[in-house]
Amino acid sequence: MKKLTTAVIMAGGQGTRLASITGQLPKAMVNIYNTAHENYGKAKDTILEHQIKMLSENGITNFVLVVGNKKEYIQNAFTNETINANIPGRNITIKYFEEERPLGTGGAFCSKTLREMIPDDDFLFTYADVLFDVNVGDMFKAHVQDNSDATVLISPCSDPDDRPLCVCAKGSNEIISLIPKQGKNDGPRGSIFPNTPKNGLMILNKSVFQGLPEDPTYIDMEEGILTKAIYGGSSKVTAWNTPCYVKDIGTVDRFYEGVRDLAANIPALKNPAKTPQHCIVYNESDLVYIDDKGNVSLNTQLSSSILEANEAGVITILNKDSEQLDVHPRADWVVDTLLARDGDGAFVNARYDSEQVEDLVTTLEGWNIPRENAYSVECLEPRGCLLTNLGTKHQEVQANVMGATYSVLETVAIANQDQGTAQ
Numbered sequence: 001m002k003k004l005t006t007a008v009i010m011a012g013g014q015g016t017r018l019a020s021i022t023g024q025l026p027k028a029m030v031n032i033y034n035t036a037h038e039n040y041g042k043a044k045d046t047i048l049e050h051q052i053k054m055l056s057e058n059g060i061t062n063f064v065l066v067v068g069n070k071k072e073y074i075q076n077a078f079t080n081e082t083i084n085a086n087i088p089g090r091n092i093t094i095k096y097f098e099e100e101r102p103l104g105t106g107g108a109f110c111s112k113t114l115r116e117m118i119p120d121d122d123f124l125f126t127y128a129d130v131l132f133d134v135n136v137g138d139m140f141k142a143h144v145q146d147n148s149d150a151t152v153l154i155s156p157c158s159d160p161d162d163r164p165l166c167v168c169a170k171g172s173n174e175i176i177s178l179i180p181k182q183g184k185n186d187g188p189r190g191s192i193f194p195n196t197p198k199n200g201l202m203i204l205n206k207s208v209f210q211g212l213p214e215d216p217t218y219i220d221m222e223e224g225i226l227t228k229a230i231y232g233g234s235s236k237v238t239a240w241n242t243p244c245y246v247k248d249i250g251t252v253d254r255f256y257e258g259v260r261d262l263a264a265n266i267p268a269l270k271n272p273a274k275t276p277q278h279c280i281v282y283n284e285s286d287l288v289y290i291d292d293k294g295n296v297s298l299n300t301q302l303s304s305s306i307l308e309a310n311e312a313g314v315i316t317i318l319n320k321d322s323e324q325l326d327v328h329p330r331a332d333w334v335v336d337t338l339l340a341r342d343g344d345g346a347f348v349n350a351r352y353d354s355e356q357v358e359d360l361v362t363t364l365e366g367w368n369i370p371r372e373n374a375y376s377v378e379c380l381e382p383r384g385c386l387l388t389n390l391g392t393k394h395q396e397v398q399a400n401v402m403g404a405t406y407s408v409l410e411t412v413a414i415a416n417q418d419q420g421t422a423q
Contacts, residue, residue, distance in 0.1 A: 012068030106221035133267035158345030303343030
């Protein structure tokens, strides 16, 4: 199987939203380990160095940095000698493509010079303000198996309105349309939507740049390249769903959230390639209620339980066992929208049909969830919940769904603490 060896990182942004933290430095050089006082202006402990370290763990050693604004700071700090001293033993090479003027997130790819800096047909693409810990090897394996021209990392989140959403063909991971982001302050989208946001990383084949202008011009990667690839019919664009940690830290609030997460080792704990994961399986029939008029509402205690699991980093899986909801042509969108709106941003990571348990098994294996780390929660009539460990088959009755969820989260917290100590 061919290998993924190159990453293109967009590092030319203005970084005005982080100016109170970065000062005169570009945002690619924001320090994420609280050592800015001793490493100011250096590559050490920056978000860009962290990205290079994470990607080189996955076999990516060729880096092309697209720079523009304040480029001299990055070029002086990130030399081949410096990065290989900071991250020894990986033989990392850094090249620079300099934008003479702002070209958006995709305009640089009009340049033949940039495309020739990429030695292979496929490469990873990301931005210099994304904190992540992702098993890129698995993502590339899916990219090759799907024969994709572009593979987009998707992962559900608590604020889907702030991101473009990928719509996949039914029963497939091929993306057939994009729902543009609306922004948190623009009001609800006004209709149901899937919680399948495009999130920070893509694997691209150079074929998606066919037809671009020959001279560099301002182009948005999402609207000017990815959207055309999806709707043009000549390119295949697929989604890769993952529970891995991916966070845009381009604003002050998200920056500090990312720093805290990194200090708590959360990115590594959420990477299935590094840490065994835990999951809770909930029943769709327990989560949603349909009245005589066809109106759908949430079991708010269960949605709150899902939100607690989300915040604890526990994977949530929905058993699609609701016969009433199954007649809706976009049942998954209905549930996603209700969870985002009425469930305060709760989300599920994956689904499976109750009659196709093999899909659940595939998810457990693909996301490194040992059977003994998998639990199911079933609401009982007239009250109480049955908590079952899918590996040991141990069962216990809890007073309610929140109690069952907390029982699992306590076990997970102990396991994560032990894992952190071991590391």
